[in-house]
Every structure is written in structure tokens, then in C-alpha cells.
Amino acid sequence: MEKSSSVPTFDELYEAHADFVARLARRMGVPAGDVEDVTQKTFLAAYHALAAFEGRSSVKTWLYGITFRVVSTHRRSHRRKSPSWWGRHSDVDPELLAANGAGDDPHREAVRVQANEVVQSLLLKLSEERRTVFVLAELEGLSPAEIEEVTGLERVAVYARLRAAREDFEHHAAKFLAQTSRRFP
Amino acid sequence: MSKEHELSEPTKALLRAANAEQPEALSPEVRSRIKLAVVAAAAAGVGATASAKASPLHVPWLGLSKGAMVAVTTSGVVMSAALASWALHHSEAPEASPAPASVVQPAQVPQGSEADPPVHRDAPVASRVLEPVRRVSPVATKESAMPELLQERSVSVEEPAWSLQDEARVLRQVQEFLRDQRPAEALRLLDEHRNVRPFLQLRQEAQAQRVFALCALQFNAEALAAAEMFLASEPAGPLAERVRHACFLKNEDDQK
Numbered sequence: 001m002e003k004s005s006s007v008p009t010f011d012e013l014y015e016a017h018a019d020f021v022a023r024l025a026r027r028m029g030v031p032a033g034d035v036e037d038v039t040q041k042t043f044l045a046a047y048h049a050l051a052a053f054e055g056r057s058s059v060k061t062w063l064y065g066i067t068f069r070v071v072s073t074h075r076r077s078h079r080r081k082s083p084s085w086w087g088r089h090s091d092v093d094p095e096l097l098a099a100n101g102a103g104d105d106p107h108r109e110a111v112r113v114q115a116n117e118v119v120q121s122l123l124l125k126l127s128e129e130r131r132t133v134f135v136l137a138e139l140e141g142l143s144p145a146e147i148e149e150v151t152g153l154e155r156v157a158v159y160a161r162l163r164a165a166r167e168d169f170e171h172h173a174a175k176f177l178a179q180t181s182r183r184f185p
Numbered sequence: 186m187s188k189e190h191e192l193s194e195p196t197k198a199l200l201r202a203a204n205a206e207q208p209e210a211l212s213p214e215v216r217s218r219i220k221l222a223v224v225a226a227a228a229a230g231v232g233a234t235a236s237a238k239a240s241p242l243h244v245p246w247l248g249l250s251k252g253a254m255v256a257v258t259t260s261g262v263v264m265s266a267a268l269a270s271w272a273l274h275h276s277e278a279p280e281a282s283p284a285p286a287s288v289v290q291p292a293q294v295p296q297g298s299e300a301d302p303p304v305h306r307d308a309p310v311a312s313r314v315l316e317p318v319r320r321v322s323p324v325a326t327k328e329s330a331m332p333e334l335l336q337e338r339s340v341s342v343e344e345p346a347w348s349l350q351d352e353a354r355v356l357r358q359v360q361e362f363l364r365d366q367r368p369a370e371a372l373r374l375l376d377e378h379r380n381v382r383p384f385l386q387l388r389q390e391a392q393a394q395r396v397f398a399l400c401a402l403q404f405n406a407e408a409l410a411a412a413e414m415f416l417a418s419e420p421a422g423p424l425a426e427r428v429r430h431a432c433f434l435k436n437e438d439d440q441k
Contacts, residue, residue: 018216044227047224118199119200166192173195
């Protein structure tokens with residue numbers, strides 16, 4: 001395949017995808033206090049790899065893959081230092097978050113923020129493997145083929161994990177929604 | 186995927202609500218800070234691969250006017266490291282006129298023409314550092330024996346901005362010198378720039394590169410002091426790890 005003529009510069013890549021990477025890292029279970037570090041590492045890896053980017057996949061899928069690997073490495077590193085550390089933190093770093101509440105509809109924004117917090121807490125109940133596949137499929141909208149490319153998993157493993165992740169998430173979400181009688185539009 | 190494994194409608198609604206119109210995940214300050222850190226780390230060679238040279242983040246060398254002046258405060262170890270660098274430079278080029286406070290552009294740096302100075306490993310570090318000073322020719326010594334490094338300088342308001350890209354470019358050159366086993370030139374370039382226009386945005390990265398250069402020159406006491414200075418302000422992170430491992434410092438994790 002020919003190298004894509006639309007390979008972005010690093011500046012373009014960063015400006016277009018910094019928020020996406022930070023959000024993805026958070027959803028993959030990176031504690032709020034580590035999101036900045038993981039985002040930095042992801043873009044440092046992307047910086048060095050960009051010259052070799054051949055456009056075989058979309059920039060976003062390529063960046064998914066880098067983020068996935070950086071988060072995995074970060075997770076292993078912290079697990080060695082403190083095995084119980086990863087995934088316990090559900091704190092929100094106020095500095096990391098841009099001013100929420102912006103927008104024309106405060107109620108809608110409040111619903112979104114609340115839904116995000118609920119989803120984040122439910123994601124942390126999933127195993128890391130299932131969480132990653134679930135986030136990529138259900139929140140980021142990647143196809144099984146794209147998840148296979150990002151994670152390096154066999155297609156059958158992608159399907160198996162996704163099925164298990166959906167069951168897990170559904171279980172926890174149903175429990176939460178029943179307990180709170182909360183419904184989202 | 187079979188129907189039975191699909192999410193229920195309330196759960197889908199929850200996910201849709203969470204995904205709707207995502208705001209910026211990073212505040213502008215954090216966003217800028219991360220980008221700065223990435224560029225700095227890349228310039229310092231952190232995470233570099235073979236493709237690093239071909240990275241699209243090539244920035245133009247804007248050039249700084251000769252005689253550019255900035256306030257320089259020198260003391261202690263930093264001063265002696267600067268002296269070492271200055272001495273190394275002048276010992277190899279005694280005919281040089283009294284050094285103006287100019288920035289050496291990468292293209293002006295001699296490529297491979299300057300061997301590292303002879304050092305006696307058994308000699309005290311201080312004498313090794315200062316030894317080249319004694320080899321400076323009388324003329325050069327008379328004109329510039331008290332190097333301008335010792336003097337405070339004033340800031341010229343006409344100076345062009347010393348941008349992040351400028352600093353990154355210099356550090357990339359320093360890194361190339363180190364990679365090419367030319368630590369004396371790396372140290373000299375660092376000090377020449379610092380004396381003219383100190384690193385501001387990439388100060389930590391420049392300090393780390395100084396440690397690497399001093400280690401390579403086996404100026405161990407200087408390197409240790411520079412490393413301690415660096416780690417005091419930057420105890421964690423990829424650069425801190427590299428500094429700890431530079432030549433003699435052990436990672437805290439390794440000691441456990």
C-alpha cells in the first residue's frame with residue numbers, strides 16, 4: 001500500500017487527538033492523576049513512530065494502538081510497584097478536566113457528566129481485558145476488525161471478550177439503574 | 186454478534202449519554218504542558234527510535250543574533266561545568282578571539298575535528314576539569330582568562346524570541362553529539378547556549394543532557410552534582426530514570 005499523502009504532522013496529530021487520547025486512557029482505567037502522564041507517553045511514542053506511519057489504517061486507529069500499548073505498559077509498571085493500586089482510583093482530577101458545564105444546555109451537560117461518571121465507575125468493575133475491548137467497541141465505535149488491529153488479539157478472542165464484557169457491563173449497569181431508578185434519555 | 190449478547194436499551198442509552206458531545210478532556214493548560222513535555226522529551230532523546238531523525242517535527246533554526254545577551258547566574262558546580270566546557274573549547278582553539286557571547290549554530294559546530302581532551306582518570310576531578318584551562322595560550326588567557334561566564338549579562342530588548350523549537354533544536358544537536366561519542370562538544374554546545382540564552386522551557390532536559398555529557402567525560406563529581414541538582418527538581422519521570430542510570434546512580438527500585 002502506498003504511503004498516505006494525508007499523514008499528519010505531529011502538531012496536527014496532537015491538536016486533533018490530544019483530548020481523544022486522554023479520554024481513551026481514562027476509559028481504559030487510567031486513574032485521573034495519571035492521564036497526563038499516559039497522554040504524554042502516547043504522543044511521545046507517536047512522535048517517534050509518525051515517520052513510519054504508512055497510512056495502512058486510519059490515524060485514529062493507529063493512535064488507538066499506541067494508546068493501548070502505552071496504557072498496558074503503564075498498567076504493568078504500576079502493578080509491579082503497587083499491585084492493588086490500579087483501577088481503585090475513580091477520582092477526578094479537576095485540572096485535567098476542562099470547564100464542564102459549558103454549552104448551551106446546562107441540563108443536557110449535567111446528564112452527560114453524570115452518565116460519564118456512571119460509565120466510568122461501571123467500566124472499573126470489568127477486568128482490564130474486557131474493559132479495553134468494551135471501550136473500543138461500545139464507546140469508540142471500532143469494528144471487531146479494527147479492535148483486532150489495535151489490540152493484536154485474534155478475531156475470535158475479540159468476539160469472546162466483547163461478549164463477556166457486554167454481559168458484565170450489562171449486569172452492573174442494570175444493577176445500578178435498578179438501584180437508582182435512573183434512566184438516561 | 187448474536188442478539189442475545191447485545192446491550193439492553195437502558196444501557197445503550199447510558200452509553201449514548203456518556204458519549205454525547207464530548208467536551209475537551211484536557212484543560213488548555215494541561216494540553217499545552219503535555220505538548221511541551223513531549224517535544225522536550227523528544228529533543229532529549231527519550232523514547233527515540235531509529236525513525237526519530239525522520240520525524241516530521243522538524244523546526245527551522247531561527248538563528249539568534251550574535252552578542253545576544255541574557256542574565257546568567259553561575260555558581261558552584263554549574264559554574265565549574267561551564268568552565269570545563271569553556272576550557273575544553275578554548276584549549277582546542279587557542280587562536281580564537283575573545284569569545285563573544287554568541288550562539289553556535291549547528292552548522293558551525295566542528296564535525297569530528299575535535300578530540301576529547303586528555304584526562305587523567307586518577308587525578309582529582311577538579312583538576313581534570315580545570316586542566317585544559319592551563320593549556321590556553323597566553324594571548325587567549327590574557328584576553329579571556331576571566332571568561333564571560335563569570336559575569337552577569339544584561340538582556341537586550343531587541344532579541345528575537347527564544348522559542349521552544351529553538352531549544353528543541355539545540356538539544357537535538359546535543360543529543361547527536363552524545364550519540365556520536367563526542368561529549369565534549371555536547372557539553373560545549375550546552376554551555377555556549379546557556380551562557381548566551383539559558384534554556385527556559387527545556388531547562389530540565391538541558392540539565393539531563395549535561396549529566397549525560399559529564400558522565401561520558403567521566404567528570405564524575407560534576408556529573409553527580411548535576412544529577413543531584415536535576416533530581417531535586419525532577420525526581421520522577423523518564424528523564425529522571427535516565428539520569429539515575431546515567432553513569433553511577435542506581436534506580437531506587439533496583440535498590441529494594
